Amino acid sequence: MFKKFKVSLLIFTAIMIGILSGCSSKTTTANTATGKNGNLTVNIGIQQSLGPLLIAKQKGWFEEEFKKVGVKVNWTVFQSGPPHFEAMAANRLDFGAVGNSPVIAGQAANIQFKEIASSSDGLKGNAIIVRKDSPLKTLKDLKGKKIAVAKGSSGFNVLYRALEKAGLKPGDVEIIQLQPDEAQPAFESGAVDAWSIWEPFVSLQTLKKNARILANGKSLNVYSPGFVIARTEFAKEHPDLVVRFLKVYEKARLFEKENRDDAIDLYANAKKIDKDVISYVLENNESLNLPISEEIIKAQQETADFQYSLKAITNKIDTSKVVDNSYIKKALKELKEEKTK
Template identity: 30%
Template sequence: MFMSHLFNRRTVLGSMTALGSLYAAAPLLAQTTKIIRIGYQKSSTLISVLKLQGALEKQLAPLGFQPSWHEFTSGLPLLEALNLNNIDFSADVADTVPVFAQAAGAQLTFVAQEAPSPSAQAILVPKDSPLRAVADLKGKNVGFAKAAGAHYLLIAALAKAGLTLADINARYLTPADGRAAFEKGAIDAWVVWDPFLSAARIQSSARLLADGEGLASYQRYYLSSTRFAEANPKVLDVVYAELERAGLWVKRQPKDAAALLGPFWGLDPAIVEQANGNRSYAVRAVTPERLVEQQKIADAFLAEKLLPKPMDALNVPLFKPTAPSRGARG
């Protein structure tokens, strides 16, 4: 089974919101209406905006489609669900996650990419920590989510300091568990992404040890199952255009976006606004040139023996949007 050494199927299915009752509500829709099952996580800002605004319901209706929404704890179980045909479209996941999916043979199509946001993930330490540089992490307990963008950031930061993962005590933790361990002092450092990053810095006065500048670009990807992409290019055109519009809206109206997302995420709008300021939200088509760092990521994980064999991270199906841009609207 896909990525069985990291997540079993029960974990994946358990992380989904109401998937088992997905079709229970189907009679409420017209008999000819089809469903696009969208998976997302807490850091999926633009998909969250579209969900809250009802934008996809409106724009997909003329094509006979309606979205259904399914929340996951992080990117890896999200893409496993995509590979298992439990969802059709994955909201943004960190650049590392597709590498693991591809290594396991998942049939995924890259639909869109967010331009780099290197400051949206970082290595944090408590405000009174004696640790002052990445080199000080040697022998320390460091928490992070396995296969997440934070994982690659840590590898890159350690390498620059002349260390490897073998030089630290790695603690694989979900964002929620990582926050709890960080505040209890169970870990010496925490590597995490926004909005968790901004929440820890504002609420716990966590101190930045290093972010992704010069280390990891942190480009986030939107993916579809290849099966769905080949059968429904017009649907993906609509989704792509709405993501582009949402990205522009968040950057142009930061306070409105924070006010919308704050209650949904259970975070103070000030935290959300800071987190959104760290992300580019510049949605763009995926091209071979924009995938170059994916190979670097794959090679780094192979060197750490976290991938079973060398892989070509660039030979992947790419969706080419054809719908006119609606990013300037609204």
Template identity: 35%
Template structure:
């Protein structure tokens, strides 16, 4: 069974109260970019290797990093001008936009198809998704796992009200799962891979063939238009780094393990899931916007989002040079 100690090891200092830099003056050219990161993906490798610091040095820009356990608090910081750039799953930007956060979609990445999983206890009578009816299922509200949990239920004709949803961040969900106070846990990598490896946990279903895999890079709404070349430099560097990292999964697993504290063999599991490709970093495509809009519409129809959103309103389109 995944322990609270193990899960806290993933979160690290991110669970503590964070002292973030105050917001800078709107539309001012930057001398520093403040980046939020999570313990997965190409941005974590970029932090480990220092490639963004090297790329931006010629512009006289330094990099400050702040770690987050999930997308919702990262975007809260970004939308309130305490961060300039960061990655997240599909759902957090919807909640941030609905709350009036000052942010823009600036790029995309493609996580593995099986980036999420629903875990149950080894000896639980739950054998299929339908068996979750009436059960306590934990997921972080406003995270990509929120979408996965709902889509998994919908795939067998269940509605969100058919379960008892429990809103817990990863560290608390891990402890609740260990204690048996929840029946199932919808979670993303690397937390998913750590818990999946525990002999006391059993995988019920992954997100493959249930949720389309989209991840996003977002920027602060003042920082991005004032510093467009910085954003394009970052996305370009991440794409190059990702392509190289994908050529050497063993080496990449070692590098990620060093910065995240997740065991190398567990990290390798996350990097070799179906569809994994760290090099798929790009500007926001029409397909990505279409996906987000459909998701926003679904969540509004389910009364999860308080208002109808137009996702394209906050999508950044760099001007042709």
């Protein structure tokens, strides 16, 4: 099964490179500008996760802010991080927020993007869970079992690091590649024995279904950081819009932090999730909007090297090469100056 998994990842990488090559000489219709921003549409990707992007989307803050400079906003919903990079390679996506493994796979496939801010440390935001009546008690018990995980996601890295810690090889388990909307019913029905997944699914399963956590980033001492990303060409052509984007993102992050009850209500209404689950998610996975630290870059490099050793990625990469903290530093500086006026 592991051989199949590696082949699938190799095919995914090849597709990414092919898409990039096919699109490198093209300009996206949606992003063709007349003048500085005329007729420009900013394309933002969003997952099923809770966070500042969802707050800003529900409140229309990006639309409101970008309208000031004659720019429209288009949203695309993704099940997980990897599809963001397919869209970026095809010039159909300008911004997104993703986990650590997708950016590594994207960089290894030579997708042109930049990490422009750190959105979470991810220590407790990813976990391997089992059902309440599962006989599995330790990571070693996963041997021979079926484990659901989204290909190339942050859950992928947590799973493989957990197997390593347990002294198991990837071939010792049966990895079932499923996106969250497919994995959830498979997990709940018992079609798979365990699920390597992120928030809010971790809290939803543990609080409402009494699922148990076998391991998470904290117990494994593995960072699964989140990042705000931007398409490289877009950022070069419109650096002012990248800064503007991050300022809106910060507005939403502060709303979540300073108006917790209102944020919980917003998330509950948007996702039809119980408020106690949302409260637990926010405690486990604090939203950030900061420059990417050397500690996070180091953790990313360790993850990339680990995945390269497994041949999950076929190119050895330097994870610092996709980091660009200039936009977030400028955004936070401008916000600070605006606040003191």
